[in-house]
Amino acid sequence: MSQYAEIVVDVPTQQTNRPYTYVVPTELQEEVQPGVRVLVAFGHRSVLGYVVGLTDKLPDDLSIDQVKDVLTVLDDRPVLSAELLDLAHDLAEKNFSFWVTFLALMLPTSLKVSYRKRLTALAGLSDADRVDYLDGQQERLVQTKDFSAKGWRAINRLQQAGLLEVESVIENQGRVKTELAFQTNDDLDELSNIGATLTKGAKQQRVILAFAEAHPGQVFSKKEWLEQLDVSLATLNAAVKKGILQKVQVEVKRRPASIASGKADGVKTLNAEQKVAYDQITKAIDEQEDKVFLLEGITGSGKTEVYLQAAQKVIDRGEQVLFLVPEIALTPQMQRRVEDRFGEKTALLHSGLSTGERYDEWRRIHEGKVQVVVGARSAVFAPLTKLGLIIVDEEHETSYSQSENPHYSGRDVALWRAAYHQAPVVLGSATPSLESRARAQKGVYDLLSLSKRANPQATLPEVSVVDMRQEQLDRGDTNFSKPLLEKLQTVLDRGEQAVLMLNRRGFSSFVMCRDCGFVPRDPNCNLAMTLHMDSLTLKCHYCGYQEAIPQTCPACGSNRIRYYGTGTEKVETELAALMPDYPVIRLDQDTTRKKGAMAKALADFGQKKAQILLGTQMVAKGLDFPDVTLVGVLNADTGLGLPDFRASEKTFQLLTQVAGRAGRAERQGEVVIQTYNPEHYALKYAQKHDYEGFYRQEMAIRHAAEFPPYFYTVQIQCSAIDENKVALQTAKIAAWLKKRLPEDVLLLGPSPHSIAKLKGRYFFQMILKMKDPNEADELLRDLVDRSQKADKDFALEVRRDPVSFM
Structure with missing residues (x-):
């Protein structure tokens, strides 16, 4: 019986936001598993797809001749676990987004793919066309941007005429870093014969030969050879020619620079309040309860020590810990404390790492070589399979919520994963968000309090x-x-x-002409630009536009340009x-x-x-x-x-x-x-x-203003390059919603966004306020579906529980 794969294709539109069924060829049946990436035909092109399920039954609405084959498998083993596949689906549903967008978000940048076309000349292709489209070669890899629309139409005509072969090529952007190494010959008899041919003057070759006989078949990097035997690269190359060694490429793991102090961070004695918190958390760890603890502790109360000792308990059980911090700025000191305590068991994940470092850290986690992951928001998707504890430090921070598409809350994802693994979550803060504190007051979360500083001599300032x-x-x-x-x-x-x-930041908040009041504004965002004296420029902190500080006013010609406001x-x-x-x-x-x-x-x-x-x-x-x-x-x-x-x-x-x-x-x-x-x-x-x-x-x-945590909110944001168009379209959407929303759902707006123009687009917004968080979900999904049919220039985004309306 044929086996079929359910595959989500890399075409992020509302119409394709579902799995498609493909036949798994017999030769690929062992390789195609849920969580691997594959290449499939979709329409008239080949695209990346994610296998989300396998089945032996063809859907009732399809016949076997309508189903295409999986073309090839890109991964040796699944890159996404069953847990992460389910999580991606739930996040897409909750956040009115695309399933494939969240699947891609969970993988490091190195596992993103590049789409290219391989053009191959066939018999009869003219020399002129070979020069125009193949750069005079027999074969060429090209990107879409390499040709205009007119050029691609010409390529399609040549393909249809049988003069040019066009093949889709999908490549991982990630590369494993390798370096030159030398492997010793493992055949001792052969080494003995080589030794018999060496002249008396070949002293360094005899040193290498003796080392090879003592370490048959072993691989040493160039640096290790030079350090151990003090021989030159030329001598090693000579040993290769004689057959004593052979050159090999070995992988080099790119690791973020360790900032551990070099000495084990001693376990501190917990005070009475810390001990109560620790006991409550470890009880939940032992009993595998997915409890949520709100650890409210004043600054300096020793929350981190409670985290670390609870993490040790999890590690002793053979399980893993996910340790989230709100932003990269907090990572160095937290990284030091965790590395001092847990050493090589620690991995680091955040956007401040190079692409290669992030890829290699992700692979260490994926291979099960790590017990503690420290990272910012995106680390919440780390491929951990034995989660025993999740810690969200400074849980009140808005940086845990991703404002750009796809929208999600890292704190909510942490709660989802903890429930999946039946593991506790610790939300720590000196100033918890009102939402978390209100849930603790209602008993939804367990409140743990630290009211004293951990150092008995230290008091609040x-x-x-x-x-x-x-x-x-x-x-x-x-x-x-x-x-x-x-x-x-x-x-x-x-x-x-x-x-x-x-x-x-910056030198001054804005620059103004003292004679006419002119303030230089960014043409993309229509915002006053910030003065940066170190680079002698005016910069927009939203889109990155910059220009030189004007010496005279562009409006009136005056030279009375002055700086206002203050920056760091x-x-x-x-x-x-x-x-x-x-x-x-x-x-x-x-x-x-x-x-x-x-x-x-x-x-x-x-x-x-x-x-x-x-x-x-x-x-x-x-x-x-x-x-x-x-x-x-x-x-x-x-x-x-x-x-x-x-x-x-x-x-x-x-x-x-x-x-x-x-x-x-x-x-x-x-x-x-x-x-x-x-x-x-x-x-x-x-x-x-x-x-x-x-x-x-x-x-x-x-409560008086009917804002969270008493009400749930949804922000509907519309944007377009033309201000009148987006204003009119947003008004139409508001009228459409008012006719269909339940009576107890409040609609505020539409109104211009607080930053009305950003990166060349104009923004309008509406706010929904409701008692039931899912009350308008069906209507909002219908709205998102309809927005896909709007003009290409018009964009609509729906954000659940936004951390800011700005």
């Missing part, structure tokens, strides 16, 4: 709030209030360290003038683009090569330096004025997190928060380290 309105009146325009400057000088004079945060680059310049004796390490996206720059900067700060660490919000989280006794927040208002219902929550979380960087050892820490809104409740509660007070007030506001 004293926080003072400075009203910058008065400072501006007293001292003019400045980034540093008198209290902050005085405390900074005192701390530095004592040889201690300070962290300064300003959540805006400008503060660094100001600090150099105020405190020239104290070097500054600056951390923002501009200074950490280069691979390894973040880890190096933090290592330099840890070694006290500088006493001041200045940065954006990346300095607020996860950093643990015992000599930091002062934290300064230069402007606490940068996030408060944003048109986002979570603005107060995000500001409170950020201030609490950055304040927690101070006084983590024996010395008392201090925090200075500079603000133009000193009476704002988010700042008041942050000053008192009062999460519970903030939670109660913010929940009351959310």
